[in-house]
Amino acid sequence: MEKIKGKIHVVKENDVNTDLIYAGKYTYEILTPEEMGKKTLEDFEKDYYKKIGENDFIVSGTNFGCGSSREQAVTCFKGLKAGGIIAKSFSRLYFRNAVNKALLVIEQKDFVDHIYSVGNADGLEIEVDAENGIILCGGKEFSFAPLTGQAKEIFDAGGLAEYTKRKLAAM
Amino acid sequence: MGKTLIQKIIEKNSGKKDVKVGEIVFVKPSVVLSHDNSADISKTFEKMGPKRVFDPSKIFIALDHEVPPPDSKKALNHSMIREFVKKYGIVNFFDCGEGICHQVLPEKGLVEPSTVVFGSDSHTTTHGAFGAAGIPVGRTETASLWALGETWLKVPESFKIIINGDAPKNVFPKDVILHIIGLIGADGATYISVEFTGDYVNKMSMGGRMTFCNLSAEMGAKDAIIPVDDVTKAFLKGRLKKDYEPLYADNDAEYAKVIEIDASKLTPQIAKPHKVDNVSPVSEVKGKKIDLFFLGTCTNGRTEDLEIAAKILKGKKIKAGSRLLVYPASKEVLLECLDKGIIKTLVEAGGEINTPACGPCLGAYGGVIAPNERALSTANRNFKGRMGCSENTEVYLASPATVALSALYGEITEYQGE
Numbered sequence: 001m002e003k004i005k006g007k008i009h010v011v012k013e014n015d016v017n018t019d020l021i022y023a024g025k026y027t028y029e030i031l032t033p034e035e036m037g038k039k040t041l042e043d044f045e046k047d048y049y050k051k052i053g054e055n056d057f058i059v060s061g062t063n064f065g066c067g068s069s070r071e072q073a074v075t076c077f078k079g080l081k082a083g084g085i086i087a088k089s090f091s092r093l094y095f096r097n098a099v100n101k102a103l104l105v106i107e108q109k110d111f112v113d114h115i116y117s118v119g120n121a122d123g124l125e126i127e128v129d130a131e132n133g134i135i136l137c138g139g140k141e142f143s144f145a146p147l148t149g150q151a152k153e154i155f156d157a158g159g160l161a162e163y164t165k166r167k168l169a170a171m
Numbered sequence: 172m173g174k175t176l177i178q179k180i181i182e183k184n185s186g187k188k189d190v191k192v193g194e195i196v197f198v199k200p201s202v203v204l205s206h207d208n209s210a211d212i213s214k215t216f217e218k219m220g221p222k223r224v225f226d227p228s229k230i231f232i233a234l235d236h237e238v239p240p241p242d243s244k245k246a247l248n249h250s251m252i253r254e255f256v257k258k259y260g261i262v263n264f265f266d267c268g269e270g271i272c273h274q275v276l277p278e279k280g281l282v283e284p285s286t287v288v289f290g291s292d293s294h295t296t297t298h299g300a301f302g303a304a305g306i307p308v309g310r311t312e313t314a315s316l317w318a319l320g321e322t323w324l325k326v327p328e329s330f331k332i333i334i335n336g337d338a339p340k341n342v343f344p345k346d347v348i349l350h351i352i353g354l355i356g357a358d359g360a361t362y363i364s365v366e367f368t369g370d371y372v373n374k375m376s377m378g379g380r381m382t383f384c385n386l387s388a389e390m391g392a393k394d395a396i397i398p399v400d401d402v403t404k405a406f407l408k409g410r411l412k413k414d415y416e417p418l419y420a421d422n423d424a425e426y427a428k429v430i431e432i433d434a435s436k437l438t439p440q441i442a443k444p445h446k447v448d449n450v451s452p453v454s455e456v457k458g459k460k461i462d463l464f465f466l467g468t469c470t471n472g473r474t475e476d477l478e479i480a481a482k483i484l485k486g487k488k489i490k491a492g493s494r495l496l497v498y499p500a501s502k503e504v505l506l507e508c509l510d511k512g513i514i515k516t517l518v519e520a521g522g523e524i525n526t527p528a529c530g531p532c533l534g535a536y537g538g539v540i541a542p543n544e545r546a547l548s549t550a551n552r553n554f555k556g557r558m559g560c561s562e563n564t565e566v567y568l569a570s571p572a573t574v575a576l577s578a579l580y581g582e583i584t585e586y587q588g589e
Contacts, residue, residue, distance in 0.1 A: 013447055019554040023561075026532040028237050028486050029244050030209050030214070043556040066391065067554060068533070069293040070208075071309040092362050092393055092549035097309035142252060150195050150323045164315040165219045 004104070004128045006055035006083040010121050011044065016060050017067035018094065020044050029068050036072050039080030047077075055083040057126060059115050061089070065094025074101045083128060086135065088112045099151045100160035104130055110144040111135050173421025175329040176396050177364035180304045180418060184287045185324075192425075194326045198220055200553035201286035201303070202229050202263075206272045207236040208291055209249040213255040215314035224259045225320030229283055232256065233265040238528035240267075240419070241536035270501025270527040273297040273385065273469040278503050280410030284399045285418045287324075294469050296388045301407070302381035302399035302417055304364070308386065313362040327393050328427040329364045329420075330355075334371040342586035343479070344379030345471055345549070345570035348386045349440040351432065353450025361391035363427065366420060371434040372397060377406045378473040385470050386551055388481050389447040407418055431527065442568040445555040453573055453585040461567070463558075464489070464543040464578040466522070467498030468532045471549035471571050474507045480575035481513040483586070484520035490581030495522040495536045498530035521579075534559030542568075544571045547583060 019044050022036065029038075041048040052058070058077070064087035065073060074097045077085065084104030098105040106128070114137070115121045127136040133146040147155050157163035174182075178190055185196040205212055209232045216224075221383045224230055232252060240246040249267065256264040265275050273294055276282055284302035288295060291313035298305030308322070316322055332351060365387050367380075375383070379395045387395030397403075399417035407415075439453040466472070466480050477499060489495050497517050499505040505527050514524055523538075531538040532550040539559025540546050546558050546566045553566035569577075572586040 017552075017554045019552070019557050023556055025535050025539075026534060028210075028248055030211055031250070032448050043561040049314060051332060063361070063391065066357055067293065067552060068309050069309050071311060072387070074309075091358065091391055093307055093309065096312070100309055100311045100315075111246070142397055154304075160311045161215055161219055164318055168219060168221055168318060 004083045004130070006057055006126065007053060008059045008115065008121060008124050008126055009051055010043070010108045010115060011060040012116060013057055014061035015063045015066050018065055018070050018073035019067055021065065021073040022070055022076050027072060033075050033079030035079070036076040038078060040076040044104050046059070049080060051118050052080045052082055054081040057083045059112055060084045060085065060087045061112065062089045065091050066091040069093050071101065072099045074098050074103050077103055079138070086111060095148070097153050100148065102159040106144050108135060108142050108144045111137065114140065172425055173423035175419060175424045175426065176366055176398060176420040176425055177304055177327060177329055177363065177394065179288065180285055181326055183285055183325060183418065189465060190326050192326050192328055195323055195483045196326065198287050198324050200229065200289045202231050202276070202281055202285045202288050203313060204231045204272055204276055204288060204290035204292065204295060205313050206233055206292060206311055207248055210251040210417040211253065212310050212314045213251065215311055216317050218316050218393065219314060221318040221572045223302050224317045227260040228262045230261050230317060231276055232261060233269055233275045234267045235271045235528045236533060237536055238267040238526055240417040266503060268526055270504065271469045271472065271529055274472070274500035277301060277532065278410065278501055279411055280407070283411060283413070284403065284415045289313070289322065293388050293541045294385050296392060296395050297381050297385040297398040297469060299394050300377065301403055302396060304394045304396065306394050327362050329366055330428045330431065331366050331368065331426045332429065332430045334367065334369040334432045334434055336371060336433045338371065338437060339438055339486065340432040341572065342433060342434065342437045343572060344375055344382045345569040346437060346440040347432070347434055348383050349442055349568065350390065350437055351452050352386060352390050352448050353440070355390045355448055357389065357448040358391045360387065363392050364441060365392045365395040367395065367397045373400060376475060377402060378475045379432050382470055405511050439573055441573065441583070442553055444553055444565040444567065447551070447568065453569060453583065457585055459583040460545065461547045461577060461582060462493060463540055463546040464493060464495045464529065464574050465538070465546060465548035465550065466496065466571055466574055467500065468550040469500060470551040472498055472500030472504065474504050474566045475547065476549065476571040477508050477513050477517065478511065480571045481516040483572060483575040484579065485516050487520055487579055489521040489578040493578060493581045495520070495578045496525065496530060497522045498525045499527045501527045531558050532556070538566050547577055
């Protein structure tokens with residue numbers, strides 16, 4: 001996997017829940033990932049999605065993605081072609097959904113603390129090497145544990161839908 | 172070293188011996204639950220290219236999140252699900268009006284102790300009340316489960332939460348579990364399997380146990396279990412049509428944390444905006460004006476919940492200018508409440524009775540709030556915007572007794588008992 005270069009957008013809160021990321025009123029409308037992208041973090045800040053460019057990363061605090069099982073809270077970032085999410089920690093269900101949709105989610109508390117300590121870090125460029133677990137940011141290097149085992153297999157297949165398709169085809 | 176309950180359940184359903192904490196294993200569920208999101212799941216499922224579902228008798232779908240559908244998009248969602256059900260011969264499909272998935276699944280005898288229930292809803296943890304492992308997954312994973320009939324799990328660590336003592340008369344299971352969530356925090360039990368034990372738990376009704384396991388999702392738990400006892404057996408009798416083997420944790424099982432709670436020391440609790448772990452005694456926020464009162468949901472929409480509300484509201488009227496929404500959790504609950512005169516009491520007090528379903532809990536229809544409004548609800552989430560509007564709104568969560576009593580005054584009021 002190639003290294004991903006993108007800007008960061010800081011959501012300096014803990015417990016950013018899936019209602020905030022993707023409002024409940026849209027969850028039973030069947031939308032394309034691109035359409036979902038336009039709802040991203042709408043209740044956090046109107047038109048927030050406009051800030052998020054291709055390969056950009058969201059940086060946030062602990063328990064990111066807590067709450068509902070809604071997968072659109074992951075898919076909306078895929079729709080924006082975001083690089084991924086870097087947080088101090090994730091809710092179990094969000095992390096699992098992210099692996100299943102092949103959205104890169106990185107748990108790296110020191111990196112988030114570093115970003116928080118920089119006055120206004122929005123728009124800062126970073127480089128992420130997901131294969132080797134490295135975040136490069138202004139000459140500083142932060143390492144994280146890359147996915148392994150079953151989770152890596154699913155992620156590398158491009159997500160669980162593709163993984164299952166291959167598994168069924170091989171049966 | 173002994174084994175925890177979740178270790179034993181995973182062992183039994185993975186066909187492996189001696190599974191260790193942290194080990195990755197493949198598990199076969201006894202049932203896979205979903206709801207209105209089944210329309211989207213069915214599209215993903217068909218893209219995976221399967222010829223059939225793994226077992227049409229093990230897929231459970233109940234329509235509850237948008238019932239009755241408020242617009243044609245949601246109605247279309249439902250018709251797609253009905254077509255899927257017909258095409259693949261899904262046995263356990265419950266259409267609009269049957270109730271909330273987490274209420275209907277056990278009522279229809281479809282929760283089997285010591286098995287794994289996967290569900291595409293974060294409150295699938297509810298089924299731990301019956302000694303099962305209720306584990307939430309997402310939509311894609313549900314589609315994959317429909318196709319393959321198994322998925323992977325990491326064997327989690329466990330917390331043991333022991334609750335002893337008799338709670339004061341004005342303290343209900345909702346108050347106790349809100350207190351616990353406040354103590355542990357919204358992410359305090361992330362990846363953890365929670366076991367509840369103690370005198371208080373043993374004496375709790377099935378409804379209270381469901382409230383406990385349901386709300387455990389709000390501290391990040393992977394699942395939450397209450398071991399099978401006579402209360403469980405009495406509920407399952409006549410519903411579950413097969414023999415089951417209850418499993419219990421070993422006495423020397425290892426827990427990541429053991430937490431002890433004395434229920435006799437508690438007072439009514441409330442979760443304040445905008446996080447479920449923002450818990451305080453009701454007395455600290457009394458007098459706060461409320462616009463919408465909401466009785467219902469998978470957390471507290473059962474007969475015993477509506478019964479205590481009716482007791483408090485009998486012969487009285489809710490405060491003029493406020494609204495009281497009532498959503499019984501299922502058709503069975505609604506019928507029982509009709510028989511007991513509970514519905515009549517609630518209607519006479521000024522309550523609006525709705526089709527058994529989720530209602531405005533998730534903010535998609537059926538009584539959402541307006542800008543600048545405040546709600547007091549028996550539901551499970553109070554996130555910003557959760558009840559359909561984020562513009563200067565607030566949602567508070569409390570027991571049915573607190574909600575009913577507060578409705579009389581139009582403001583948050585502490586229930587003192589009878």
